[in-house]
Amino acid sequence: MPAPEAQRPEIEVRGITHRYETGRGQILALRDINLSIAPGRFVGLVGPSGCGKSSLLMMMAGLVRPSEGQVSVRGAPVTGPAPERIGVVFQEASLLPWRTALENVAFPLKLRGVPRAEREARAEQLLHLVGLKGFENRHPHELSGGMKQRVAIARGFCQDPPVLLMDEPFAALDEQTRMTLGDELLRIWDQYRKTVVFVTHGLTEAVYLCDEVVVLSGRPGEVLARIEIDLPRPRTWEMMATEHFGRLREQIWSLIRRQS
Protein backbone atom coordinates (compact mmCIF):
# COMPACT_ATOMS: atom_id res chain seq x y z
CA MET A 1 0.00 0.00 0.00
CA PRO A 2 1.49 3.38 -0.88
CA ALA A 3 1.59 5.89 1.97
CA PRO A 4 -1.42 8.25 2.07
CA GLU A 5 1.03 11.10 1.38
CA ALA A 6 1.94 9.49 -1.96
CA GLN A 7 -1.72 9.31 -2.98
CA ARG A 8 -2.48 12.97 -2.34
CA PRO A 9 -2.72 14.96 -5.57
CA GLU A 10 0.02 17.53 -6.06
CA ILE A 11 -2.24 19.88 -7.99
CA GLU A 12 -5.95 20.01 -7.54
CA VAL A 13 -8.15 22.20 -9.75
CA ARG A 14 -11.71 22.41 -8.46
CA GLY A 15 -14.61 23.96 -10.31
CA ILE A 16 -12.66 26.63 -12.15
CA THR A 17 -14.79 28.92 -14.25
CA HIS A 18 -13.35 32.14 -15.56
CA ARG A 19 -14.80 35.24 -17.20
CA TYR A 20 -12.75 38.11 -18.54
CA GLU A 21 -14.30 41.56 -18.39
CA THR A 22 -13.74 43.48 -21.61
CA GLY A 23 -15.01 46.77 -23.01
CA ARG A 24 -17.50 44.76 -25.01
CA GLY A 25 -18.81 42.63 -22.20
CA GLN A 26 -17.72 39.40 -20.59
CA ILE A 27 -15.83 36.54 -22.21
CA LEU A 28 -16.43 33.15 -20.69
CA ALA A 29 -12.96 31.62 -21.07
CA LEU A 30 -13.17 28.45 -18.94
CA ARG A 31 -16.08 26.44 -17.59
CA ASP A 32 -16.04 24.10 -14.61
CA ILE A 33 -12.55 22.67 -14.92
CA ASN A 34 -11.73 19.86 -12.52
CA LEU A 35 -8.36 18.16 -12.55
CA SER A 36 -6.34 16.15 -10.11
CA ILE A 37 -2.66 15.69 -10.87
CA ALA A 38 -0.53 13.21 -8.96
CA PRO A 39 3.02 14.08 -7.80
CA GLY A 40 5.74 13.60 -10.39
CA ARG A 41 3.42 13.44 -13.39
CA PHE A 42 4.21 15.18 -16.68
CA VAL A 43 0.87 16.45 -17.91
CA GLY A 44 0.18 18.19 -21.22
CA LEU A 45 -2.55 20.76 -21.77
CA VAL A 46 -3.76 21.06 -25.36
CA GLY A 47 -6.80 22.45 -27.14
CA PRO A 48 -7.87 24.79 -29.91
CA SER A 49 -6.45 28.30 -29.98
CA GLY A 50 -8.13 30.56 -27.43
CA CYS A 51 -9.62 27.72 -25.38
CA GLY A 52 -8.04 29.01 -22.18
CA LYS A 53 -4.88 26.90 -21.77
CA SER A 54 -2.69 29.83 -20.75
CA SER A 55 -5.42 31.24 -18.53
CA LEU A 56 -5.69 27.93 -16.69
CA LEU A 57 -1.92 27.73 -16.28
CA MET A 58 -1.81 31.30 -14.95
CA MET A 59 -4.45 30.33 -12.40
CA MET A 60 -2.40 27.32 -11.34
CA ALA A 61 0.54 29.73 -10.93
CA GLY A 62 -1.51 32.16 -8.82
CA LEU A 63 -0.99 34.91 -11.41
CA VAL A 64 -4.67 35.16 -12.36
CA ARG A 65 -7.53 34.75 -9.91
CA PRO A 66 -10.35 32.56 -11.24
CA SER A 67 -13.90 33.94 -11.19
CA GLU A 68 -15.02 30.72 -9.51
CA GLY A 69 -13.30 27.66 -8.11
CA GLN A 70 -9.90 27.05 -6.62
CA VAL A 71 -6.48 25.59 -7.31
CA SER A 72 -4.58 23.84 -4.53
CA VAL A 73 -0.98 22.71 -4.60
CA ARG A 74 0.12 20.21 -1.96
CA GLY A 75 -3.18 20.67 -0.19
CA ALA A 76 -2.85 24.46 0.21
CA PRO A 77 -4.92 26.92 -1.86
CA VAL A 78 -3.04 28.99 -4.42
CA THR A 79 -3.94 32.62 -3.76
CA GLY A 80 -0.97 34.37 -5.37
CA PRO A 81 2.48 33.65 -6.80
CA ALA A 82 4.32 31.10 -4.67
CA PRO A 83 7.73 30.51 -6.31
CA GLU A 84 8.86 28.11 -3.61
CA ARG A 85 5.95 25.79 -4.50
CA ILE A 86 5.26 26.67 -8.14
CA GLY A 87 7.79 27.58 -10.83
CA VAL A 88 6.77 29.02 -14.19
CA VAL A 89 8.56 28.93 -17.56
CA PHE A 90 7.09 31.09 -20.33
CA GLN A 91 7.33 31.01 -24.12
CA GLU A 92 9.71 33.96 -24.06
CA ALA A 93 12.65 33.30 -21.81
CA SER A 94 12.15 36.69 -20.05
CA LEU A 95 15.71 36.84 -18.76
CA LEU A 96 17.22 39.87 -17.07
CA PRO A 97 19.35 41.37 -19.87
CA TRP A 98 21.99 42.90 -17.60
CA ARG A 99 22.68 39.66 -15.77
CA THR A 100 24.76 36.71 -16.97
CA ALA A 101 23.26 33.28 -17.67
CA LEU A 102 24.50 32.08 -14.28
CA GLU A 103 23.06 35.08 -12.45
CA ASN A 104 19.74 34.68 -14.24
CA VAL A 105 19.46 31.05 -13.18
CA ALA A 106 20.53 31.84 -9.61
CA PHE A 107 18.31 34.93 -9.31
CA PRO A 108 15.25 33.27 -7.70
CA LEU A 109 17.56 31.81 -5.05
CA LYS A 110 19.03 35.25 -4.41
CA LEU A 111 15.51 36.53 -3.76
CA ARG A 112 15.10 33.73 -1.23
CA GLY A 113 18.30 34.69 0.54
CA VAL A 114 20.31 31.59 -0.42
CA PRO A 115 24.04 32.34 0.13
CA ARG A 116 25.99 33.25 -3.00
CA ALA A 117 28.30 30.21 -3.13
CA GLU A 118 25.40 27.80 -2.75
CA ARG A 119 23.15 29.46 -5.31
CA GLU A 120 25.95 29.74 -7.85
CA ALA A 121 26.90 26.09 -7.40
CA ARG A 122 23.29 25.04 -8.00
CA ALA A 123 22.88 27.34 -10.98
CA GLU A 124 26.12 26.08 -12.52
CA GLN A 125 25.07 22.46 -12.15
CA LEU A 126 21.76 23.18 -13.87
CA LEU A 127 23.37 25.15 -16.68
CA HIS A 128 25.59 22.15 -17.30
CA LEU A 129 22.54 19.88 -17.30
CA VAL A 130 20.88 21.93 -20.03
CA GLY A 131 24.06 21.84 -22.13
CA LEU A 132 25.34 25.35 -21.40
CA LYS A 133 28.69 24.54 -19.86
CA GLY A 134 31.05 27.35 -20.83
CA PHE A 135 28.24 29.90 -21.28
CA GLU A 136 27.83 30.79 -17.61
CA ASN A 137 29.16 34.32 -18.01
CA ARG A 138 27.38 35.23 -21.23
CA HIS A 139 24.63 37.81 -21.23
CA PRO A 140 21.26 37.06 -22.86
CA HIS A 141 22.07 39.10 -26.00
CA GLU A 142 25.04 36.79 -26.60
CA LEU A 143 22.84 33.68 -26.58
CA SER A 144 20.62 32.15 -29.29
CA GLY A 145 16.86 31.74 -28.78
CA GLY A 146 17.31 28.08 -27.87
CA MET A 147 20.07 28.88 -25.40
CA LYS A 148 17.96 31.55 -23.72
CA GLN A 149 15.14 29.07 -23.36
CA ARG A 150 17.59 26.59 -21.84
CA VAL A 151 18.57 29.24 -19.31
CA ALA A 152 14.86 29.81 -18.52
CA ILE A 153 14.34 26.07 -17.99
CA ALA A 154 17.42 25.86 -15.77
CA ARG A 155 16.06 28.81 -13.79
CA GLY A 156 12.71 27.03 -13.37
CA PHE A 157 14.42 23.95 -11.97
CA CYS A 158 16.90 25.97 -9.89
CA GLN A 159 14.10 27.33 -7.71
CA ASP A 160 13.44 23.67 -6.98
CA PRO A 161 9.66 23.97 -6.62
CA PRO A 162 7.71 20.69 -6.59
CA VAL A 163 5.52 22.01 -9.41
CA LEU A 164 6.72 23.44 -12.70
CA LEU A 165 4.27 25.09 -15.08
CA MET A 166 5.41 25.60 -18.65
CA ASP A 167 3.53 27.74 -21.17
CA GLU A 168 4.65 26.75 -24.68
CA PRO A 169 8.30 26.98 -23.67
CA PHE A 170 9.55 25.82 -27.08
CA ALA A 171 7.05 27.60 -29.31
CA ALA A 172 9.48 30.19 -30.62
CA LEU A 173 12.15 27.64 -31.52
CA ASP A 174 12.92 25.70 -34.69
CA GLU A 175 11.89 22.04 -34.93
CA GLN A 176 15.33 20.60 -34.30
CA THR A 177 15.99 22.75 -31.23
CA ARG A 178 12.52 21.90 -29.94
CA MET A 179 13.18 18.20 -30.19
CA THR A 180 16.59 18.45 -28.54
CA LEU A 181 15.28 20.64 -25.74
CA GLY A 182 12.35 18.27 -25.24
CA ASP A 183 14.82 15.47 -24.60
CA GLU A 184 16.83 17.63 -22.25
CA LEU A 185 13.71 18.60 -20.37
CA LEU A 186 12.79 14.92 -19.94
CA ARG A 187 16.27 14.13 -18.72
CA ILE A 188 16.17 16.83 -16.04
CA TRP A 189 12.59 15.97 -15.11
CA ASP A 190 13.62 12.37 -14.65
CA GLN A 191 16.37 13.49 -12.31
CA TYR A 192 14.37 16.04 -10.31
CA ARG A 193 10.90 14.42 -10.62
CA LYS A 194 8.81 17.54 -10.53
CA THR A 195 5.15 17.66 -11.36
CA VAL A 196 5.02 19.37 -14.73
CA VAL A 197 2.07 20.95 -16.54
CA PHE A 198 3.07 21.76 -20.10
CA VAL A 199 0.91 23.85 -22.45
CA THR A 200 1.58 23.22 -26.10
CA HIS A 201 0.09 23.41 -29.59
CA GLY A 202 2.41 20.61 -30.72
CA LEU A 203 0.62 17.29 -30.53
CA THR A 204 3.73 15.28 -31.36
CA GLU A 205 5.54 17.13 -28.60
CA ALA A 206 2.66 16.47 -26.20
CA VAL A 207 2.65 12.72 -26.86
CA TYR A 208 6.44 12.52 -26.78
CA LEU A 209 6.85 14.29 -23.45
CA CYS A 210 3.79 13.53 -21.38
CA ASP A 211 2.36 10.83 -19.12
CA GLU A 212 -1.07 12.22 -19.79
CA VAL A 213 -2.58 14.81 -22.13
CA VAL A 214 -5.59 16.87 -21.05
CA VAL A 215 -7.62 18.02 -24.05
CA LEU A 216 -9.71 21.18 -23.64
CA SER A 217 -12.70 22.05 -25.81
CA GLY A 218 -13.06 25.27 -27.79
CA ARG A 219 -14.02 28.36 -25.77
CA PRO A 220 -15.27 28.17 -23.13
CA GLY A 221 -12.63 25.59 -22.34
CA GLU A 222 -13.93 22.43 -20.69
CA VAL A 223 -12.07 19.17 -20.15
CA LEU A 224 -12.95 17.01 -23.15
CA ALA A 225 -10.66 14.07 -22.40
CA ARG A 226 -7.66 12.94 -20.41
CA ILE A 227 -5.52 10.69 -22.53
CA GLU A 228 -3.03 8.40 -20.87
CA ILE A 229 0.22 8.20 -22.82
CA ASP A 230 1.28 4.66 -22.08
CA LEU A 231 4.56 4.75 -23.99
CA PRO A 232 7.53 3.41 -22.04
CA ARG A 233 10.22 5.70 -20.66
CA PRO A 234 12.82 6.77 -21.51
CA ARG A 235 11.20 8.05 -24.67
CA THR A 236 13.15 7.77 -27.89
CA TRP A 237 12.76 9.48 -31.24
CA GLU A 238 12.17 6.10 -32.87
CA MET A 239 8.93 5.82 -30.92
CA MET A 240 7.47 8.65 -32.98
CA ALA A 241 7.42 6.36 -35.99
CA THR A 242 5.43 3.63 -34.25
CA GLU A 243 1.79 2.89 -34.90
CA HIS A 244 0.97 3.31 -31.24
CA PHE A 245 2.45 6.81 -31.12
CA GLY A 246 0.52 7.72 -34.28
CA ARG A 247 -2.73 6.41 -32.81
CA LEU A 248 -2.33 8.46 -29.61
CA ARG A 249 -1.58 11.58 -31.63
CA GLU A 250 -4.55 10.96 -33.91
CA GLN A 251 -6.85 10.41 -30.94
CA ILE A 252 -5.94 13.86 -29.58
CA TRP A 253 -6.10 15.52 -32.99
CA SER A 254 -9.53 14.11 -33.82
CA LEU A 255 -10.87 15.56 -30.53
CA ILE A 256 -9.40 19.00 -31.28
CA ARG A 257 -10.42 18.95 -34.95
CA ARG A 258 -14.06 18.47 -34.02
CA GLN A 259 -13.88 21.67 -31.96
CA SER A 260 -12.83 23.97 -34.78
Ligand SMILES: Nc1ncnc2c1ncn2[C@@H]1O[C@H](COP(=O)(O)OP(=O)(O)OP(=O)(O)O)[C@@H](O)[C@H]1O
Ligand atom coordinates in the same frame (compact mmCIF):
# COMPACT_ATOMS: atom_id res chain seq x y z
N1 LIG B 1 -6.71 39.59 -20.20
C1 LIG B 1 -7.71 39.19 -21.00
N2 LIG B 1 -8.79 39.97 -21.23
C2 LIG B 1 -9.79 39.57 -22.02
N3 LIG B 1 -9.83 38.38 -22.65
C3 LIG B 1 -8.79 37.56 -22.46
C4 LIG B 1 -7.67 37.92 -21.64
N4 LIG B 1 -6.78 36.90 -21.67
C5 LIG B 1 -7.31 35.95 -22.45
N5 LIG B 1 -8.51 36.34 -22.94
C6 LIG B 1 -9.40 35.57 -23.79
O1 LIG B 1 -9.70 34.36 -23.12
C7 LIG B 1 -9.65 33.26 -24.03
C8 LIG B 1 -8.62 32.26 -23.56
O2 LIG B 1 -7.32 32.81 -23.72
P1 LIG B 1 -5.99 31.98 -23.45
O3 LIG B 1 -4.83 32.83 -23.84
O4 LIG B 1 -6.02 31.47 -22.06
O5 LIG B 1 -6.18 30.78 -24.46
P2 LIG B 1 -5.09 29.76 -25.06
O6 LIG B 1 -5.80 28.47 -25.22
O7 LIG B 1 -3.87 29.77 -24.24
O8 LIG B 1 -4.84 30.44 -26.47
P3 LIG B 1 -3.68 30.14 -27.55
O9 LIG B 1 -3.73 28.67 -27.82
O10 LIG B 1 -4.10 30.94 -28.74
O11 LIG B 1 -2.39 30.60 -26.94
C9 LIG B 1 -9.34 33.84 -25.40
O12 LIG B 1 -10.55 34.02 -26.10
C10 LIG B 1 -8.71 35.18 -25.08
O13 LIG B 1 -8.96 36.10 -26.11
